[in-house]
Each structure stands twice: as C-alpha cells, then as structure tokens.
Amino acid sequence: MLPVAYRVGMLAAALSSHYDGQFIGIMLTASHNALPDNGVKLVAPTGEMLPSSWEHVAEVVANCPMDELETELAKHFGAIGKCSVVVGMDTRPSGPALREMVMKGVRKLGGEVVEIGVVTTPELHTAVARLNREPHTVSQLEDDYIVGLASAFQPVVGVHNKVKIVVDCANGVGALKVQKLKKKMAKTGYELIVVNGGEAELNHNCGADYVKTGNCPPHGDYKPDAVTHFASLDGDADRLVYFTFTDAGTFQLIDGDRMSALIAMAIKKLLQKSGLADSITMGVVQTAYANGGSTEFIEKTLGIPIVCTPTGVKHLHKAASGFDIGIYFEANGHGTVLFSENATKTLRTTRNEHSELLLAVSRLANQLVGDGIADMLLVEAMLKITKQSLKDWAALYKDRPSCLIKTVVKDRTKLKTTDADRSITEPAGLQTEIDRITACVRGGRAFARPSGTEDVVRIFSEATTAEDAAKLAADISAVIAGYGI
C-alpha cells in the first residue's frame, strides 16, 4: 500500500493543478473493513466525491510501471502548476506511514500539503470545501464542523428534551468526534453515550456494517427503554444504522431504507405545512437492494417519487441532485439529503415556522457526502418532528423477507447489467432464465450483478418467506454457475 499512497499523492497534486491549484482531498481509510485493510478516497475541490470520469486515470496511475509514472501524469495533466492537497486519516495504525508517503508524492510535484490529522470521511470532505473558500487553521476546521452540527440541530429540536443516544462508534474515529459533539449538545437535552469508543479493535464485532450484515447488535450491553436510542457508525463515520429491540427483546435493525422513509415522511409534512409542497419538488433515490417494503411505503403510502440507480453512492448523489430536495440512502446506511439552490432560496424567502425548520434541516444534512454523525442528528430531528418513538419508526412498514448472497465466478466482468443493475444483458439468455425462476416464487423479486468492490457476483432476492427468498437466490446462483463464466 505504501507505493500506492505515493502515487495517490502525485495524482492528487496533478488533479489539484488541473483544478487551478484548488485543494484536492485525500482520506486514508478502509471504512468499515477490517483493521489490516487499507484504502484511500479522493475528494473533489467542491468537497464532493471526485467525478467518476477520473477513475480511469486513477487506475492507470496506480498500475503503470514506476519509471513511466511522470510521463503518464504528463499525458493526462500536461505541465503541473500550483497544487494543494489536504490529507486526513482514520484511526488505523497504518495511517501515519501512509500519510508520509502521500505527502512525499504531493511534494514530488511541488505541491503544498495541509494535514488535518484523524478525521471522519465527511469531515475531510467538509474541510476541502471550506479550504477552497477561505483559509482556515486545522483547529478551526474541526471546531466549525462540530459547532456547525450542534448549531443546526438545536433550532430543530429545541431544548430540554430527554433522549439518550447510545452510539456504537465501531472503535473508530467517530468516537472522538461524538465525544466533542456531546459537550455542545448539553442544552438540547440529547445525551450522547459512546460505546465501542476505541478500546478494542476497529470494526471488530461492532459498527454499522457489522450490525447491518449480521442483523445483530454490536458488542456491548444494551438496555432498551422509552428514552434510549441506539445507533451504529462505521469505521470512518460516513455510514449509520439504528437499531432497537421488541418488547420480547428481539433485535430490530433500522437501516438506510428506513432512514429514507422517516426523513421523506417528515420533510413532506414540513413542506405541506409551510405551503411549499407545489413549489419545491422532492424525491427519494434508492438502489435495487432497497427492501421492497420501503419502496412500496415511500411510493404508495407517502406518495413520494422514487428513482432507482445502479449501486454506489456516486450514482445516488447525482440522481438526488435532480430534485429540489433529494433524499438518498443505500440500504447499508450511507446517504444524505440534498437541497437545491431553488429549495434554499424559496425557503429563505418564505419565512414561516415550517420553512425555517426545513432551512435548519438543510444545514444539518451534509450537502457534500453521506455523513453518519450528521445523519444521526437528522434522524433524531425527524423523529421529533413526526412525534415518533424508535418503535413507531421500526413499525412504519414491514420489511419483505430477503436474501443477499455472493457467488464466485471465473470472470465477473463477463456479467453485464442494465436498468439500474436489475437486468442482465450478458451473457445472453441468463436474464430470461432468472425471470422464469423468479416468476414461480410468490412475491419474488431478484437480480444478480458483479460487485464493484469484491471479486464476486452478488445475488439479491425477495419473497414472501425467508425460505423462499433463500431458495430463489440459491437457484439463481446455480443458473449462473451453469454459464461457466
């Protein structure tokens, strides 16, 4: 990974030069993955994800022979001018060494580096946007981020509430930030309690991904009562899930689909009450992995349009920006709510109690990228606005029984899909067979697509019973195996 970090430093510097010397962000993190894993995320000068048109260049730069690196960069970027890069990292012990290599790479091209230390991924995105607007010191950046969250939250929820939020921080960077936020929220009456705060291994038996994929509580002792909420962040705090327990003590996951449903419900209510339902459009963006129960609830019960995009937050983010208020979440809990310029302008000029609330929501929701900590405050605000308990929220709609499995093939790139991953175009004939099997299952819905992050094909299915869903996925897996791809 060290040589890759060096190349990433050079690439970020070249990208900055391309964007007239504006800051490019580098986040050293492998998110929800195991402690020994490493990864890197690049951030565009706006603070948003880097446009995907750069992915190809990044691949070339990461893989070309070392002695061709500068020629390759020159081919894509020409002569390198002024360049500035901001670097942040999660709590992995590999972070400092990787950061040194990144900085070496940036400096090789004569770039300036601002290091902002241990930060969450959304905090790094926010820092990039801020640094490109005006100079900030590192401590100003952190203070602004935390104070910004607390001061957007307070007007929505008021003061003297009685809510405890137990936050599983995946033993990662989220713990440091939630502790800081806690102090700024005292007046509101929301008490943040950090668990899995860094005393044990990162993402091990805890965190949003563990809770979502295992459908079980994170490590720890959880005592549900009427005023206690439970939330889980992932290792770089850009994802969030909630959970609760039934009266009988059964664990209940509250995932990204349910966050979308709650937020959409609350925002629709505020739009109607502010008299703006006709002048501000709203919509929800999901992927095909969204549970059919949530899709039906949002579309039919709430009457809110849904757009389905291929997997990957970059697709969801883009589609959400097509609405005045676009709500997007992947089922795994990564997402946010985007407000268009038209929306904020209209809200500012309307100035009634409910439009003011919506404006505060627009400041709370991270406008650049999915943000686990901001989403947690957003969810709490929405629960308060809709006067719902965690139990009410968990009961808004019923999840359909579903099954997600992966299967190994020789070459997953042989599988090509269309229609937001829901239909296979290659190999020819495969989709017809999947359709035929699915049509025989009561309430059946299924699709298969090559993973973008692992060397596997993922198969997702829904049916009226868990057994039928599992059998449907297994049958599709067998059909794919028959194609010998």
Ligand SMILES: CC(=O)N[C@H]1[C@@H](OP(=O)(O)O)O[C@H](CO)[C@@H](O)[C@@H]1O
């Ligand atoms: C089914 C599933 O959870 N897929 C995940 C996973 O993508 P795949 O392309 O399925 O490997 O990792 C992505 C990046 O973290 C995330 O955006 C996406 O939701």
Ligand SMILES: [Mg+2]
């Ligand atoms: Mg993450």
